Amino acid sequence: MNWISSKALRPRIKEFRLSVHLLSRNRLTRAALVTVLLLVLIAVVAPVIVPYPSHIYGVETPEDKLLPPSGKYFFGTDELGRDIFSRVLYGTRISLQTALLAVGLALLIGIPLGAIAGATGGFVDEAIMRITDVFLSFPPLLLAIAIAAFLGPSLTNAMLAIAISWWPWYTRLIRGQAVSIRERQFVRAAKAIGTPHFKIIFGHIVPNCIAPVIVQASMDLGGVILTAAALSFLGLGAQPPTPEWGLMVSTSRNYFLNAWWYSIFPGLAIFITVLAFNLLGDGLREILDPKTRKN
């Protein structure tokens, strides 16, 4: 396989250089990329950099209840006296983790199903696609809410619920790709040598069509974060005292009319994170669009 790839390497390098060039040209995409990297960094080092580590889950300092933003508490404090800035920073970790796990799980379910459906065709294809259709018939968040409601409120269940409602999109995407790839020469060649069916699917077909799915998945991260926050807001996701952004906004409802900082900052965090991922996704999509590349 390797002698083939060395000849295929040069055009791939050129494509890569083109991608980098296009990426750096768009200011908005650049800013988004920087923001995302920053967020990842924050998520990783959060436990180390928060000013009040003990406030993350809850240390009660009742005398510092509901204080407005100040030099001591950048984002103010909540009703238990916890520093909102620390909790929002730590929340980055939680949100990104949840999003990655949910999307990862959805991919784990969706890709094999779609690949098998597309590559096998016939009854298997029909059956899998009908099931996918049923799942896709639920309005986008409804299934997640229903599953989370029935499984019981917890962050893990919310993650599960999101994964279960998200996988059909990937299945459909991969199936379409697989259908067009299975007719190609190298697949027929592999079949002719007698490669077992499963090996064809996962060794040949999947690697060739996984790229758009990965791109789509990274673009979905923003939407998943929104969904997770919405679930927590409804009480179906993270439970107190977890410093999850949606949960913080939800709890703030009782106080926010007099303590605006309580709702604004966690919500702002959600907004900026989702915006960055969405902009990055937009930029990625434009870069990978063959028409933009032709010019």
Next chain:
Amino acid sequence: MANYLEIENLRVSFKTFEGTKNVLDLEYIGIDKGETFGLVGESGAGKSVLALTLLKLLPMPPGIIENGKIIFDGQDLLDKSEGEMRRLRGRKMAMIFQDPMSTLNPVFTVGEQIVRVIRQNKGVSRRAAERQALEMIELVKLPDPRNIMRKYPHELSGGQRQRVIIAIALSCGAEFLIADEPTRNLDVTIQAGILKLLAELKRELQVTVLFIANNLGLVSAICDRMAVLHEGRVVETGAVREVIRDPRHPYTHVLLRAIPRNRDEEIDLDALAVRGEGPVEVKGCGYFNRCPERRERCRDQRPVLQPVGGSHYVACHVAVEGGERSG
């Protein structure tokens, strides 16, 4: 000779991420009224770019027209505004494209598409437009015109679609038709039919045709005069019979050999196989890298079009200066 279309020193470039690439560097092309002029070259030689530039339909970023003149019927097209160009399109000049399937709007019937164009350009009533559309469809020798009008593009065959497109292009009395490789996506037998149609239309309607192709065989079939394009530059031009009988430029020679004929001549696949990497900004002759006849002078000095008899011009140092020729 009253020239109908004159292209002088036209330079067109594209802005890519690797810099500005020059795709067209035409010294001179002259087309007379009523003649069929062939333009031959490989893919990537800039033929379609020229076609789009003539109609000023080239997307302007990333395309740039660096300099030049396109004199059409006495006026320089490059000076014209978009509004003025639009009035020319369809009424004075029209174009037919390579892929008949993608050139027709899939959600409208074929008849609807012709009618719209007629109504837009001629301002007549719907009934009059429908009548004229029917006439056009008959003109392109499609049987059962009423039925054809009602069909959607995907319900027609490739050859039928291309005829419809020719009908649309000519429906408003355009006198100048640019045919950009119109038979490229069609079977050989269908090709012959379209070529025959074009020849007939030329006679009946007296349109001037710029016929763009990538092989000499097609051009020699229906064109009066021709030009050979290599990487954006005109390397040879003249009457078709002259050029084919006595090809002067090494590249033209290669193109001629690519036409399969029933003689004992072999097709020189080696000469054909060596391809360049696309337009390169060279100081001298653009064909230098592939030319078997090349001299030192060819590397540094760009050859210009020189007469070699009658209307036959060549842009090649070796051809003009004479010398030994192999084959």
Next chain:
Amino acid sequence: MTSFIVRRLALGILVLFGVVLITFVLTRVIPSDPAAQWVGPRATPEQIKAARIELGLDKPVYVQFWKYLQDLIRGNLGYSLRSHQPVVQELKAYLPATIELVLLSTIAATFIGLPLGVLSARRKDEWLDHLCRFFSVGAVSLPTFWVGLFLQLIFYRILGILPMGGQLSMEIKLLYDIPHITGFLLLDSLIAGNFVVFKDALVHMILPGITIATYPVGLVARMTRSALLEILNEDYIRAARSYGLQERTVLWSYALKNSLGPTATVVTLSIGYTLVNTFLVESIFSWPGIGNYVASAVISLDYPAIMGVTIFSACAYVVLNLVADLIIALDPRVRT
């Protein structure tokens, strides 16, 4: 064309069945005991046992499912564990308020989002395009619940010009006899000629309306823009220009007809998102719709209510998708 419709309908019914099945499965996964919930926290074991039999929970699963199907077809969605009222009745009572919101957001999405997307595509890469894109990507990145709270903060708390929630103010409810003809407050007050109530209802709609319309407007603008750009890049658009057709014609006639399909899809999708966003918006603005109903059902784990709403929303969505598919089928290529 008819065979296509028949096939599509059959598929729709199959999908509906799948939806019902999944929802039913969900109810059997619940950790708590519905019978115990039914009779309340101070029930005796005998009462719970009686409730089990009454609710049919003692029978095998497939029998339960069969009964569930039968009930569904007859329009019986079960009884709410809290109120012991038929879920269907409660749904009917709360539905109009939600439909008002959904309608508002869909109208906004279509009449603001669509033109925005078209404008953006038309003026690609100019400053107008960048502005529109920025706003639309921002709109879909905003958490709906946050927008609601934010608006409440600004317009109610700080500026004091708009009410915080509810459909009508307390005084109006006390002073006037609220007309109840269709269930749609705006419509009813107009019909009854009561302009005070009408104005009050209208004012109360502003903040929830803006909140719920934000995401759909952004979504529709984005997707319309990309769909239109793809179409404008097609060869037949370039060919149409080469025939001398005016840009106006090319855009509104040629390009738009090709975009009917994607437009129908995106509007349906936005309705889908809105359906669920109403849960969030209604709970923030105390809007008496099914979203609020479900939100409180979730808190008290009232499973029949949750299921009823789920099935209803899912079925509505399936029907919507069917309509969208029929619109897509107007494309002649699909029919053959």
